[in-house]
Amino acid sequence: MRHFIIKSLMALTFVGTNAAAQDYEYNLPIKEHIFENGLKLLVIERPGDNRVAAKIWTDMGALNEISGEYGAAHFLEHLMFKGTPTLGARDWETEKPLIDEINATEKAMISELNRARNDIRERGVFHDYQHEKTTPEIARLQKHIDDLERKVEDLTIEGTTMKWYQGFGGTRLTASTEQEYMHFDIDLPANRVDIFLRIEADRMTNAIFRKFDAERMILVEQRIGFLNRLKSRYLEAMESLVGRTSNVYIPEGYMTDFKNYTRQYERYLYDTYFIPNNSTLIFVGGVTMDEMIPKVENYFGGLERKPEPTRYYGQEPLPSGEKKLIYRDNKLSPRVELRYQIPGVGHPDKPHFDVIKEVMRNRLQKNLDDKEIGGSVNVSTMVVHTNNYGLPSSIHFAAIYEDTEKLDASEEAMLAEIKLLSEENILDEELKFAQKTLRTQWYRAASDPNRLNFHIGHFEVMDSWKTLKPYLEARDKTTVEDVKRLVKQYFIPDNRTIGKVIPRGEGQ
């Protein structure tokens, strides 16, 4: 009996010490509260902070889009800045019938478009659908919508949401939509958090899609701004080759998609996903859970729980053959790149790939330099995504050059280095250094309440906020054997996509 007590005490002491050490490493004292309507509230209390980083996360994004409407989730984010009946309306009583008429006219226009689709379709070698073609009826209905929008314009006050945030000391105002999420953000004096709750509860339930066609053009601006970067088209071409079904491999809308967006489809997305039981409020900073619960209740408590959104996602098929992209461009620096699909967040192997990325970052540059192949080496993983629907993440090894002379040698050397990694154990010091690098990166992120909030929310929509800390800890537990095993398992020819950028020759 005595032995048992001593053993128990020892065990407790050990657990206690261990927990304390872990807390120091990854200090994530997250408190959770779930309201009756399903809304989740997460708080990290940082006593003494004068400000608070606030975000509201919705579990929806590009994964919920369908072909022909890519970017619709991102567009919805833009529309949700256009106000509500109580924010941005000069005279809602007069505006409401106009909004209703716009929606009805659009419905009629969609019917006409569906009826006339075969008549207005044009086929060509590269474009088999010309969106500019129309019918007199479509043109008439569009003109009617334009006229109504102009009337609405006179009845609205632009920028109202932002105005009040800024007027109460809000900074870092932004919103973001990715494959798994949409979030709206602000950083406020902590005692002014009510303004965030007031505006976001309203935005979640009463958004009015004003200035629909003007806002559509902002997406065009963002898209061409992205395409202006020399490497954008190459990166999109690579993405499209790496994976097959997941929307993570598809851009945030093509030009033709922007023209397809309708109020009707955007409303469907909004009504389906912007519900309390699909949303998470996260606060990091000078607030407490005790004070936040009644405040959130006041603004969000009246919102009803709705049916859980249906989610049909295709499972990403396993890769089944090596692929190669030859990208010809005279402006983009020549490069060679190897990509391998790896699992996303939620899969137990994912944290180890973060370590492998760091190990390879150090090895590749040294290896290419030693062989006098040189080049600027870049090792990265794709923007982090969920593993809930099959793979999809990928790891990239690239080397960039002034000319094409060393591309083949570089490819050969990179492949040899990967092979070596599957055959020989990495050194313990390599492993430890990679782990230290990752820890430092995490501390830099966690030092900023806004970035910490982001990581918590991102994990919540990809997997669960509860797996963030185990994920970070798992990276510290990666072993030499894990590295060898995963390189052998994933870095195989059938799972490889090779990209090469070379200049465009005469006549190509």
Place this chain on the structure above:
Amino acid sequence: MKHLLKASCFILSLLALPLSTQVLAQDLTHPRDMEIPKSKFKRPDPAKYQVSLDNGLVAYVTKEHQVPLVSLSAFIKAGKIDGHKEGAAEALAEAFLTGPKNMSSTAFKAALKRMTAEYSVTLHNKWIEINLNVPAEDLEEAFELFSTTVISPNITEANIKAAAGKETKDIKVDKNGVIIDGSSSVAVSKFHDIILKGNILGKKLVSSDFEDLSTHDVESFYTAYVVAGNMTIAVSGDINEKAIRKKLKAQFSSLINKTPPNRRNVPKIKRQKNKYHYFPADKLQTWVVIGHPLSPVAFKDETALEVMNYILAGGHFWTRMFIETRDKYGLTNDASGYIEDQWDGSGSYSFHSSSRHDVTKQLYDNIMGVIYEIQKELVSDEELMIAHNALADGVYEMKFKDGNATARSFAIEKLRYGNHHHSKSYPARVRSVTKKDVLRVANEYMHPDAFQVIIVGEHIILQ
């Protein structure tokens, strides 16, 4: 009795119904009518963090316990415009990047890598900043590297060569002179070239500048400017404040204190007559910069100009320019105004935007429309109130949002002004700006007849 009970229950349930409805109803009180308390923020007291060494060096030490990281920064009042030999400041910045005299640059880089450090040296027109961020476990080694680099940088020919390579880089163009790479910063760079032509602030270094430069010249620049009274230091993070104060004294007391040479006389940037400048670019968008040099801003006008710019174009998202270009018409993703401060002298005031080619003219017209409007009429009470609060409770508070930001803000302020009156009085000065002040500074500091219009992309015809 039974009836009474039943009746009571009925009455109670009737009472409860509206009560619960009231609880469940969404609170849609307009923000204007909400009872939002004043921000509790009070600027920290700089004296609490200040360490003054006998040689005149001032440092700020703040503890920030959230993560085990430490930041070390040095700010030196010497920049591109200083010195007698062109390129010396640029070469010194390179020397700071390669570490101290007592170790090779390879060993220095290896040490930084081993620590997983973030290290940067930034050369501004009038000052240099050196920033090092490391895990707390590496503080001893990092402090040693940081202090020895500042006190005794490894000035070599290689630094001069590296600086020459960086400074003489050109914008990528094709054989016809069409810009083929870069971002909207290309248009900003062209704007600076135009307004600063012939002024020391816009000096363009050429290869021969570096050919004429010796390590002795760079040493002389270092010895003249990197002196105790001409720099400040900030240390923040997961530290023992006492130990850091001790270390600062031990490492930096040897720095000589002497008066640095007088700064070069920077002539006032002359305003030119309104002109259109076109640069062809092979891009899907046209980048637009509209602006002119900014006369030195009187202290009394500083916050009024900030408030005016915030309402016009500076307060990203909710500004007149953003609304009239993006929100209403979908012409651009962004249109914003920038006051470029040059520390005690002329700077610039400009507006940056971009658009698809076919709407650039409309974008230009709408930008100019809001500029003319703010010069004609008083802003509204609400606009003024929003700008006051956004600047005093938002932008200002963020400068002291944590220990790292606080140490950095105080160190820069001390270097620039020699005291902390500026930050102390800032909120009151912002809140005292009136509508008339806004109108006045809009006319005193903004001159459309002197705007240089830079168009990079497709040509437009302007009126």
